[in-house]
Amino acid sequence: MALTSLPRFFIIFTLLPLITHSIPFVVFHGVADSCTKKGVKHFTELLSNWSNTQGYCIEIGNGVWDSWFMPFSEQTEIACEKVKSMSELRQGYNIVGLSQGNMVGRGVLEFCDGAPPVKNFISVAGPHAGEASIPFCGTGVICIILDGLVKLAIYSKRLQEHLAPSNYIKIPTDLDGYREGCTFLPKLNNEFEKNATYKERFSSLEKLVLIMFSGGKAFSQAEIVESESLYNFYCKPLFFSGTVLSRRTEGDDDSVLVPKETSWFGYFPDGAWDPILPAQETRLYTEDWIGLRTLNEAGKVEFVNVTGGHLDITDDDMKKYMVPYLVDEDAPENPTLLESNSRGQPSSTSSGAMGFVRKLIGQQDLQLNVIRHP
Numbered sequence: 001m002a003l004t005s006l007p008r009f010f011i012i013f014t015l016l017p018l019i020t021h022s023i024p025f026v027v028f029h030g031v032a033d034s035c036t037k038k039g040v041k042h043f044t045e046l047l048s049n050w051s052n053t054q055g056y057c058i059e060i061g062n063g064v065w066d067s068w069f070m071p072f073s074e075q076t077e078i079a080c081e082k083v084k085s086m087s088e089l090r091q092g093y094n095i096v097g098l099s100q101g102n103m104v105g106r107g108v109l110e111f112c113d114g115a116p117p118v119k120n121f122i123s124v125a126g127p128h129a130g131e132a133s134i135p136f137c138g139t140g141v142i143c144i145i146l147d148g149l150v151k152l153a154i155y156s157k158r159l160q161e162h163l164a165p166s167n168y169i170k171i172p173t174d175l176d177g178y179r180e181g182c183t184f185l186p187k188l189n190n191e192f193e194k195n196a197t198y199k200e201r202f203s204s205l206e207k208l209v210l211i212m213f214s215g216g217k218a219f220s221q222a223e224i225v226e227s228e229s230l231y232n233f234y235c236k237p238l239f240f241s242g243t244v245l246s247r248r249t250e251g252d253d254d255s256v257l258v259p260k261e262t263s264w265f266g267y268f269p270d271g272a273w274d275p276i277l278p279a280q281e282t283r284l285y286t287e288d289w290i291g292l293r294t295l296n297e298a299g300k301v302e303f304v305n306v307t308g309g310h311l312d313i314t315d316d317d318m319k320k321y322m323v324p325y326l327v328d329e330d331a332p333e334n335p336t337l338l339e340s341n342s343r344g345q346p347s348s349t350s351s352g353a354m355g356f357v358r359k360l361i362g363q364q365d366l367q368l369n370v371i372r373h374p
């Protein structure tokens with residue numbers, strides 16, 4: 001009995017490593033979004049299909065609400081526990097961060113003790129070096145509420161504890177406030193107090209892909225009006241009756257990240273609003289606070305510039321800049337990928353394609369509303 005079952009046992013065990021070899025990926029979505037929304041679900045599924053690897057969208061709390069109001073220290077802890085509890089990730093995994101989801105992804109990478117190793121990190125429009133505006137209060141069409149934010153005490157304990165994006169807002173002209181009050185980004189970037197472990201973990205990535213959005217469609221007047229009313233509805237109540245100084249950004253850039261270069265770790269210089277420094281000229285890079293320079297000098301960072309507004313990624317760009325880093329290099333050629341590559345792709349310049357892409361990526365409600373009024 002025992003003898004006859006032995007060979008079978010053996011075969012299963014020798015096959016297992018082959019079957020489970022492909023490295024899965026996890027997706028962390030952006031603010032005001034959730035894993036159950038069609039956009040993120042579709043996005044995760046597409047990446048899975050094209051790369052022939054398993055993808056998981058990891059939810060934090062209840063999704064939409066908690067992405068706005070749960071501080072990142074907590075969001076990161078939850079994500080850390082989830083990642084550790086998933087047996088599928090034990091051999092290592094890749095991270096795909098969408099916008100604010102990059103803060104969670106990097107939090108897990110740097111802060112999560114005892115977590116499985118992260119191999120590749122694909123960042124889609126992440127506010128890595130900070131953000132100078134509340135996301136979607138300005139969907140690129142209205143305002144950067146700079147002066148207002150300072151007045152409204154973005155670094156107060158109250159806002160830090162109850163408005164997630166405040167945890168990565170960096171007002172270059174209020175660095176004292178930022179250093180004292182901002183509870184997440186300074187730690188994530190090893191900005192003031194340094195922790196060698198964070199740097200070591202960040203530097204251990206095999207590949208870091210930083211996707212920045214430049215240029216896209218211009219917004220029409222109707223969209224601007226709608227965005228403003230959405231802004232008043234969603235954002236004003238957060239700030240009570242505070243005066244908010246509106247300033248419109250260019251409609252054809254990443255309309256959420258200010259400056260868009262933060263996706264590449266570029267940012268405003270200390271104490272001023274211009275010029276925007278490329279990553280390589282920031283102290284984070286030159287002094288190698290978290291290992292970005294180490295990674296880059298080892299040829300492990302891809303700075304990718306794609307056409308489109310915030311998260312307006314096309315199928316083509318997903319295949320070019322994401323799928324290759326999710327595909328297992330050791331795996332045989334992927335028929336799914338080849339097949340979908342040979343199909344005609346929607347042109348990134350046609351407005352139809354843009355609309356489709358926006359939904360695909362799980363555009364937050366605000367932006368979906370905008371799309372319905374072309």
Ligand SMILES: *[C@@H]1O[C@H](CO)[C@@H](O)[C@H](O)[C@H]1NC(C)=O
Nearest residue numbers: 041042043045046047048049
């Ligand atoms: C992914 O592949 C599965 C199985 O072939 C298919 O049912 C599903 O519709 C695909 N998903 C997307 C988003 O294309």
Ligand SMILES: *[C@@H]1O[C@H](CO)[C@@H](O)[C@H](O)[C@H]1NC(C)=O
Nearest residue numbers: 110111112113195196197198
């Ligand atoms: C640095 O981070 C590690 C990992 O989270 C932690 O164990 C250690 O205590 C930290 N060191 C300092 C000096 O804070």
Ligand SMILES: *[C@@H]1O[C@H](CO)[C@@H](O)[C@H](O)[C@H]1NC(C)=O
Nearest residue numbers: 212213214215304305306307
């Ligand atoms: C990114 O691409 C846009 C549009 O093609 C171009 O205008 C811009 O100079 C590029 N930026 C960088 C930093 O390469």
